[in-house]
Amino acid sequence: MSAGHPKLYVFPTAAALQSDLYTYVLQAQADAFARHNIFKVAVSGGSLPAYLASHELLNSRDIRWDKWEIFFADERAVPLDHPDSNYGLLKKKLLDKIPIERGTPVVVPIDVDKLDDTQELADAYEQALVKSFAAKDSVKLPMFDLILLGCGNDGHTCSLFPGHPLLREDVAWVGAIDDAPKSPPRRITLSLMVLQHALKVAFVAAGASKHEVMKRIFDEHPDVQGGQVLPSALVNQRAGDKVSWFCDEDAAGGVAFPKKSSL
């Protein structure tokens, strides 16, 4: 459990959101380089890659792509060139747009030889994390420098869905799910404890379709009222002031929780 409250940044436009998100990522990169001269990031699918891939980020001379190691916060059990693949989405929206002279990140996709069995797929991805994070230190949990998350209209994040038993996972770094309520049903996801252990966590939520869920996440207290806490709200509770939300007015303008208008 981390102390403090998440920060809720609300911007009038998507362009303003992207600009501050870029500044935030740059700061996270600087913090990571001071720590271990590499930037270990986990990214989500959905709307996140398009918001992340701003002109500013893609053309920045300060972003050291050659020192980025990119993992997936969640992934669907599909081939990498399938339309549902989060890797495929990131490739299309961001990786393919990085100018070659700016360097190339290391990207760690799922092992497509394990697609028939989601538990094997999750275990193989966990082994990839063990290799990357535990090679130097004997770590109990991987500590990402930054995890970039989306928030579904139902409050899910990664492939952690409301009320799903995976929310109680307290051993595995990566969980398997065969019954996701959003298509496709077969997926793998970082567990809540890995999200909680990251140095920084950033959510991006924009558009009017997120308005209701944003109010539920920030203004309702189901734990006190005996209700179910949404996965995105659980990240807020567990990671506290390590969490920053980047939203637009349509998504979060009506939220009562104290908002900030810039970093």
Ligand SMILES: O=C1O[C@H](COP(=O)(O)O)[C@@H](O)[C@H](O)[C@H]1O
């Ligand atoms: O299924 C998924 O949905 C979430 C949220 O997507 P968004 O389009 O509402 O931002 C996404 O973060 C996750 O990676 C993806 O697998």
